[in-house]
Amino acid sequence: MSENNLFPRRKDIFQGNIKDVRDSVARPSLDTFYQVTFSFGNYETWLKDAPGKRRTQGTTWQQKMSLLCTQAEIPGTQFVTSSAIGHHQGITEEFPNLRNFPPLNLVFYCDADMVILEVLETWMSYINPIKTRKRDYSAYSRFSYPETYKEIIHLTKFERDTFLEDNNSEYLSTMTTYEFVNIWPTNLTSMRVAYGDSNVLRCAVTLAYDRFFTQFEDLEGQVPMNEPNLINSNDQVQRLKGGQGGLPLGTTTLRSGGLMQRGGTPYVNPASNYRNRRRGSGAR
Secondary structure, three states: OOHHHHOOOHHHOOOOOHHHHHHHHOOOOOOOOEEEEEOOOOHHHHOOOOOOOOOOOOOOHHHHHHHHEEEOOOOOOEEEEEEEEEOOOOEEEEEEEEEEOOOEEEEEEOOOOOHHHHHHHHHHHHHOOEOOOOOOOOOOEOOOOHHHOOEEEEEEEOOOOOOOOOOOOOOOOOOEEEEEEEEEEEEEOOOOOOOOOOOOOEEEEEEEOOEEEEEOOOOOOOOOOOOOOOOOOOOOOEEOOOOOOOOOOOOOOOOOOOEEOOOOOEOOOHHHHHHHHHHHOOOO
């Protein structure tokens, strides 16, 4: 096969009528159809006094944060590369050696009850709490263990026709969901207040995370595929108390805590290594 066969030919260039591709080019994605879901699993650790439904107007504080999130970002990613130079061939090639994930920036409308601001400030205060009385000259703070404050956030992008129940439609757009793993706030920006024209107060926060995963299809009606040696974020980890805990004979449990993964494989939380390394190093 000739190498020139890789180049586009005349027949590969679109020359038809625009009506033939109208459905393809007339379906742009609009940036106003999205929702941020705060799938927090550790909030009972760092948010001990969650705002009640009286302050959230009958909804949960997670739902209120989703409704008041006025700006979000579909994440990008970048590879850090290294160059390999072939001195005899005269060719320079780039190879990836590290993948970077940019921070996630969210903007909220502040409600009159300051629920959004309370949740974000409490979250950041738990990461670096003051261990003594706050106004003491000798006050000091220490950082909490990462496994106690890192959370999960989902960003779902949908379209105008995603939730239509019109059976006559030939095609309905699906949802695209991004899952941010081990996310936590790094920067809560200041908010300017001033006399003059009234504007809605906005709160901007920057969050760091380890990685993100993307689901480009609707999960409803699909059976999840179980991959070996992988733990899904939605899997429930069962804590077994004492012995076999009523399980059938032959089921293996861990004596120290009894953490189990689906399928009987012992589950080891990588985040716990922070504490294990600290103890092993002799730090107090």
